[in-house]
Amino acid sequence: MPDLNRIAYLMAAGCVLTAAVDAAPPPTHTDEAQVPAYTLPDPLKFADGSAVSSAKDWTERRRPQLLELFAEQMFGKAPPAPKSVKTRTLSEKDVFGGTAIRKEIEVTLVEQPTPVTMTILLYLPKTDKPVPVFLGLNFRGNHTVTTEPDVALNTNWMENKTPGVVDHRATEESRGSQASRWPVEMLLKRGYGLATAYYGDIDPDFHDGFQNGVHPAFAKSGQSQPAPDEWGSIAAWAWGMSRGLDALEQESRVNAKQVIAIGHSRLGKTALWVGATDPRFAIVISNDSGCGGAALSRRHFGETVARINYSFPHWFCENFKQFNENEAALPFDQHELIALIAPRPVYVASAAEDLWADPKGEYLSAIYADPVYRLLGTDGIGGAAPSTELPPVDHPISNGTIGYHIRTGKHDINDFDWEQYLNFADRHLRARKN
Template sequence: MTHFSSAQFEPNYDEAKVPVFPIPDLLTTFSGEIIKNSEDWNTERRPELLNFFEENVYGKVPGTLDNASFEVVERNENALNGKAHRKQIEVTLQKGSRSLQFNILLYLPKHKDKAPLFLGYNFFGNHTITTDLNVLVSKAWTMNNEKLGITANHATEASRGVRAHRWAIDKILDKGFGLAVIYYGEVDPDKNDFSDGLHTLFYSKGQKQPKANEWGSIAAWAFGLSRALDFLEKEKQVDASKVIAFGHSRLGKAALWAAATDERFAGVISNNSGCGGAALSKRKFGETVGRINTSFPHWFCDNFEKYNENEEALPIDQHQLLALIAPRPLYVASAEEDQWADPKGEFLSAHYTFPVYGLFGKEGITSQRMPEVNQPIQNTVAYHIRTGIHDVTDYDWEQYLIWAKKFIE
């Protein structure tokens, strides 16, 4: 295997230097057959694309769990100043003698019997998304961030509420939606070390890391979202047919893969997910396949490394990942100053899904012209680019809620 250093991958931010490349055709199979209707898509094209992404990008899940159990460890029917029901649920995943636990923080609007819901991960612990003093502080390994009060890889009370600006909880509840969040490091710590986290449950004797076609961390995080959905299907106050996978940045990649592999998700929101998420890889703009595989070698399966500095050899591109969501609603969002994530590549990827959504009678984005900043396109396939940086803002959530009220609720 060729080894690269991140210094080799200087990002390109010049549209004039974007290579000319063919867009892999969504409606032509690898063997050259033309897909003419939604049935052909579901039985022929979708399975082969899903299999390619599994084998060569995100990696396959190498087995099945023996058991998944759920225990409500805390609840309050009058949370957030009387606005919400709150539950905290410990999820235990078992495989043989091994087990792993993670916690779901669930807020539901009080005025609704069965609520649609956004489900997503956070980066530093459930307690960081709210100032609610009753939310448990995670005991799992946490990435250090001195600005957020996290040192020695351990979250403390000092970091409570430090990421509340990314989660418009009041707006979400006011619109009749629930919110479920999970600290992603409890499912799989975000470090290049496969000695802990979800992967270890599935190792055979003596195995220390996944095989070349087996899952990296993105697929593990996606798996965790599906197990959370297993619980939500049992929760009487949740409309489990209307659960939207949500994610920002690397967790936007995980949300997309979760919705691609688990069709129970009613829709998906990709916020600034970039390379390996919504952005077209073949543009080689901003973060590239080689750079992401070098900086974060644990995110994808090892087979993906053969496309380092070799995107032209990919027989697929990320618009085909997005098309795996069809006919379910899909929202891709970018930020004007987030060139690393390639906003134009994210938009074009969403655009190129329109032939597949058309097979189902759904409205995609037919124009190749990007919308102006802060001028959303709100179809079954939606897109906006807003002012600002790589982040999640109230503006983003306002657009997501408008769209979700129309296409999910």
């Protein structure tokens, strides 16, 4: 049977298909010497080339212009927020020796034609004041975040290649399998809550023409899949994260003005996009987000636009496929995605062995977003003249409004990463009175 992802890639490239299609994936490299010469678009220039000279220019004109471009040409336009979000508490109990509260909250994302719900697993330290909360989606279900036996086992579709998943359904064997990525007790001891939900609750991560998850509920009459400029899966996951924030706003023990969007890998891309589209998030954290996230597309390094569209044709909108092997034609690059979060704090992180995600490209995006942050009155990445050379491994740059580190190791999120994010959050949230 031919590979459906390969077929989708070839169709996007305008190729004529036969039953014998078995195309090779687009070529990639991780050799800095092969990075092509490129010129980045200037976030502080309007489409007509005139300069953005004030914060008002950025806020009222340039930012909306860029946001529209990213929506139309990359992530796809998502439906507007609903007037209200229905929630239901499934469970609530004291945990960790009575020092914290754990809740499971069902959030209704859509009701028609088929109900779609997302379950939030929420941990909060016991305190007399509302607390800041990290909100992030997980890859394998809430039951994988913890070894606690009474957290509900997710029953939605999952990848078979995951340990503990049989016939695309989770088994008890998978419980706690992702706990190393979610150091719950560390966060609680630092005075933060954690809210997480399985991204497949919102939209299962496989390509079936958008017949699953939240997409069908918003299809127009006679429409079988999103239009070329309408939402792919990443935009759907971001839309779902915003509904998660809607739900947290209903929790009196959560400081809803201090909710931090966080994501790893494809969910790091999601965190950046939700941070750009939903200004309610106080801080945005991208962990190893790579192509389509923090990494500059024009570097054509590691995973490229063509390769990501080949492997995951459902992540972005159809319009994005016109830039396969054609990054120079992009009307934006990823430093401008980070700039869309300004002036709110943003942290970008890389791993030294994660060349597929292009650590240098991730760092350069943070550097080249700096002028927008400074225009808006912040210190940007800090220092008078930020260097374009990668900082030393395991030495975070985190005293500014833009944070960055590259750590030892591979594509993952670990305690070192979380320690930096907590320190960064402390600096930017603890002094606030809201």
